Amino acid sequence: MAVSQDFKVDLLGAIPSLRAFAVSLSQNADKADDLVQETLVKAWDKHESFQPGTNLKAWLFTILRNEFYSQMRKRGREVQDSDGIMTSRLAVHPAQQGQLDLKDFRTALEQLPEDQREAIILIGASGFSYEEAAEICGCAVGTIKSRVSRARARLQDILKISGEDEFGPDAIATHVIGSSAA
Amino acid sequence: MTSMKDSTVAGGRSRAGGDPLGPNSEIGRKLKQYYDELVSDDVPDRFAQLLAQLETAEPARKKD
Numbered sequence: 375m376a377v378s379q380d381f382k383v384d385l386l387g388a389i390p391s392l393r394a395f396a397v398s399l400s401q402n403a404d405k406a407d408d409l410v411q412e413t414l415v416k417a418w419d420k421h422e423s424f425q426p427g428t429n430l431k432a433w434l435f436t437i438l439r440n441e442f443y444s445q446m447r448k449r450g451r452e453v454q455d456s457d458g459i460m461t462s463r464l465a466v467h468p469a470q471q472g473q474l475d476l477k478d479f480r481t482a483l484e485q486l487p488e489d490q491r492e493a494i495i496l497i498g499a500s501g502f503s504y505e506e507a508a509e510i511c512g513c514a515v516g517t518i519k520s521r522v523s524r525a526r527a528r529l530q531d532i533l534k535i536s537g538e539d540e541f542g543p544d545a546i547a548t549h550v551i552g553s554s555a556a
Numbered sequence: 557m558t559s560m561k562d563s564t565v566a567g568g569r570s571r572a573g574g575d576p577l578g579p580n581s582e583i584g585r586k587l588k589q590y591y592d593e594l595v596s597d598d599v600p601d602r603f604a605q606l607l608a609q610l611e612t613a614e615p616a617r618k619k620d
Contacts, residue, residue, distance in 0.1 A: 377614060382607055389603050394594035411606060418610045476593075479586040498577035498584055499591035526576060529583050 377421050384430050385414060391500065395435055398495045399442050401484050409445070413438040432502065436510045439492065474533060482532040486525055493521035494529075 392413060396406035416437050417424075424433055483491060489511075496507040497518065508515045529535075577584035 377611070382611065385607060386604065389599050390595045390597070393597065393599065394591055397594050398591065407600065407602070410603065414603065414606055415610065418607075418614075474582055474586055476586065476589055479590055483590065494577070494587065495591065498587040522577070526581075526583055533583075535582055 377418060381421055381424070385417060385434075388431055388434050389414075391431060392434055392438055395495065395500060396438060396442070398483075398499075399439070399488065399492055409438055409441055412441045416441065429506065431500075432506050432510055435496070435500070435502075436512075439510060474535070478533065479529075482529050485532060486528060490521045490525035490528065493518050494525035497522050 389410065392410045393406060396409040396413075397403060400406050400409060413434060417434055424430065486494070492511065493507060496502045496510060497504065502510065504515050504518050507518045511518065575581070575584070577587060579585065
């Protein structure tokens with residue numbers, strides 16, 4: 375069956391999101407674009423396995439993510455584990471008056487292990503539900519929740535944001551719910 | 557509008573304000589700012605070209 379025009383248009387439309395996710399994962403713009411290219415070729419080749427009406431973006435993110443980890447394995451690069459060494463090499467200065475620099479945030483994000491970074495990106499930025507993120511990452515919903523929670527705690531720690539008290543009336547509720555997910 | 561998903565999932569669920577990555581969270585806001593900047597980056601031509609190539613290659617590859 376030929377690839378439909380709709381499919382092609384949808385692929386094109388998904389490219390900005392794919393690139394954003396690829397940069398978030400690989401932390402490198404060139405590698406990210408290679409990942410996106412691989413993803414598009416793979417998606418094209420196996421378009422018949424996509425169920426129309428289901429979430430194309432999630433399907434593509436799954437392909438991209440698999441590609442990312444398989445490339446990392448091929449290069450013999452080991453996947454960072456969550457209890458790595460990052461806390462010792464933090465050079466981010468504390469946020470002042472709640473105005474956190476985007477550059478500092480990026481630096482902090484880079485220091486997260488891949489599994490936590492992808493989880494917090496999928497949930498907090500790409501707009502996926504916990505269920506969808508779990509499907510994309512091939513793990514349990516609870517695992518995603520715990521990764522998001524650890525990622526958030528670590529970012530707060532790196533960026534010296536304590537409890538986010540100054541950011542609105544719901545800070546206490548936020549804090550309580552945030553901790554209960556751990 | 558049928559696909560509300562992308563815009564509602566992150567912040568719009570029932571526990572308003574309690575979402576640990578919602579609008580009351582500095583981390584949540586920065587995360588979106590970081591990501592939105594990446595999404596709005598210009599897409600290089602190579603991707604449109606790639607899809608065009610795949611499209612041209614296809615009839616030769618698969619005859620059905």
